[in-house]
Amino acid sequence: MNVSKRARSVKTKVFFPIQNENDVLIDALGELRNAGLEDLIVLRFSQNFGNYSDYLKYPKEQNLSKERWKSIREWIYSGRSETPTPQLKKLISYGIVSHSRAEAEEILWSLDSKPLFVESGDDVSSAILSANLSGISRTIVDRTEGLETIQKNKNSAVATALLICVASLIFAILISGFVVQKIKRIIFHAKAVGQGNLEVQFEQGGKDELGTLTIALNSMVTGLKEREKIKNILGTMIDPVVVKEAMVDLAALKRGSEKRITAFFSDVANFSNISEKLTSIELASLLNEYLSAMTLILKKHEGVLDKYIGDAIVGIFNAPVEVDEHCIKAARAAVEMIETLERLRQEWKAKKVYIVEAQEMQIRIGLNTGLAKVGFMGTDSISAYTMMGDMVNLAARLEAAGKDYGVSILVSESVQREIKEEFFTRLLDVVRVKGKNESVQLYELIGRTDNVSERLEASVLEFSKGFEAYLNREWSLAQELFESSQITRGVKDKAAILLTERCEEYKRNPPEKNWDGVYTRTHK
Incomplete structure (x- = not known):
């Protein structure tokens, strides 16, 4: 079968199936399917011809069958709506029944491989006539304008679809680019915050998830600023090392612990006499200059500031964080403080600041090492990180005893054992301090061994x-x-x-x- 279509100004011509005049089989069903997408397929049924086998026994009837088939083809070729030609009307009287395209295709499948005419009668014409079919056609209508409109609509729909796809793609690229850039900025600022820059401001905008995220991040930065502010304030009153450890595990510091530490005590000799002769401004200036210099040295050697008591400095080595060779580092800090004070005295004399007594100021330092209790001591509302124990009391008494022996740094035997390879010392006395039965050897720490x-x-x-x-x-x-x-x-x-x-x-x-x-x- 061969079905195709040709566009005319008003009507569409339809070539009906089967085989051509040379009995060559053509794939008409595929063409008919394509055509059927546009038009209604109508099957026309003829009146009953009775026993068709008997009918074709004679040459006359065979010729009539050929003529009848030829007329059917011509009628379909003409593309004239549903009305058969006069010639066809003479050959076939018919009734018209419409079937769906699916039903028509089913019939066409049975006709697709049949020859036009064979002696056995198993041909297209016999199949059509025996099935009481007078022909198969598409409904032909005047639809030139309709086709043009449909084609235009089709083209317009395709163009619109393509335009929408392209626009959607461009929009998606723009949106994704915008989102990616915004995320990159957030990541950049987040890295800056991670590096300690708390002046970062995340850009806010929109009510989407990114907008909510930037609001949350800005709140986080504000919280970090407040925390850093509190940390800085505490750092001016409490040693930053203690603040840092408290931020990590405050509960552990509150519980306290027993550790081997080196206790450091220093005091200015005759400071009461000095302070009485200075104005409040001069006294504050002198203390700030002195305490700042000494505290920097303490921190330099990994000591932790316990507290200031007027002009006195109390330090801890090896708590709350571990410090290697803490006893030696405490001794190094003590020696450097004596050397630094000498430099300060020379500067004060050169600048002619303060009074003579301040320009000749001396300090005493006491060091002891051993087990002590360390942690936050005080009430639930107010407490401070400090050290307690007999070894701490002894360090304080060593500092005070330095006055009696006229030395700057007085250390215990336990300290001398730790530092004797690096520092030059001398045994001053063996004493029993007030309230204790055990004797204590007192050593003067004179200086580094290579500097004596x-x-x-x-x-x-x-x-x-x-x-x-x-x-x-x-x-x-x-x-x-x-x-x-x-x-x-x-x-x-x-x-x-x-x-x-x-x-x-x-x-x-x-x-x-x-x-x-x-x-x-x-x-x-």
């Missing part, structure tokens, strides 16, 4: 021999050696003078026979 003169070493050696004679009750020999050590040193030595006077006292009032060389202090 031969003269000073010789003086210390003579002093040590004198102290050994003192322990052996050889009072006169001890006095001679203490005097000799001062001559070698070239300056008065308050420790040597103190022990010389004690030897004189023991000459008059010798100690008990079981005396162990320990001197009991009657004051702190």
Whole structure:
């Protein structure tokens, strides 16, 4: 079968199926399907012809069948609506029944492979006639304008669809680009916040999820600013190391712990006398300059500021964070403070600021190491990070005892054992502090081993021999050696003078026979 269509000015011509005149099979069904998308297919049924097999027995009837089929084809070729030609009317009387396209296709499937005419009768004409079909046609209408409109509408629909697709694609690209850029800006600002820049302001805009996110991020930055502000305020009153640890685990600091630490105490000698002669502005300036310089040194060597008590500085080494060689670092800090104070005194003299007593200001430092309780001490509402214990009290007493021996840095035996490889020390005395039974060896920390003169070493050696004679009750020999050590040193030595006077006292009032060389202090 062969079905196709040709456009005319008014009507569409339809070529009806089967085979051409040379009996060549043509795929008409596909064409008919395409045509059927546009028009109604009508099957025309003829009147009953009876037994068609008998009808085709004779040549006359066979010729008539051929003529009838030829007329059917011509009628369909003409594309004349639903009205058969007069010739066809003579050959076939018919009735017209409309069927759906699906039903028509089913019939066409059965006709598609049949030849035009064969002797056996299994041909198209016999199939059509035996099925009481007088023909198959499409409904032909005058539709030139309709087709043009449909085609225009079709083209317009396609163009519109393409335009919508392109516009949607462009819009999607623009929107995605806008969103990506906004997300990139958010990421950029978030990185800045992560690096500590809290002046970042996330751009707000829109009521979408990104707008909500920027609002939340700005709130977060505001909260971080407040937290940093509080942290900075606390940092001016509490050591920043303590603040940092409290931010991580405040509960642990409140619980407290027992740790081996090095306690640091320093005090300005005769500060009451100095403060009385200064105005309040001068006093504040002097204290701020002094405390700032000393605290920087404390922090430099990983010490933690416990508190200021007037001109006194209390420091902790190895708490709340671990510090390697904390005892040595505390000693380094103490020596550097003495050196820095000497530089400050020279500057004050050169600038002629403050009073003479301030320009000659001296400090005393006491160091002790051992187990102590550390943590936040106080009430639930007000507390401070500090240290407590006998070893802390001893450090404070060492600082105070420095006045009696005229030394700048006084350390305990436990500290001397830790620092003796790096620092030069001398044994000053063995005492029993007030309220304690245990004796304590007192050592002066003179300076770094590589920074001690031969003269000073010789003086210390003579002093040590004198102290050994003192322990052996050889009072006169001890006095001679203490005097000799001062001559070698070239300056008065308050420790040597103190022990010389004690030897004189023991000459008059010798100690008990079981005396162990320990001197009991009657004051702190």
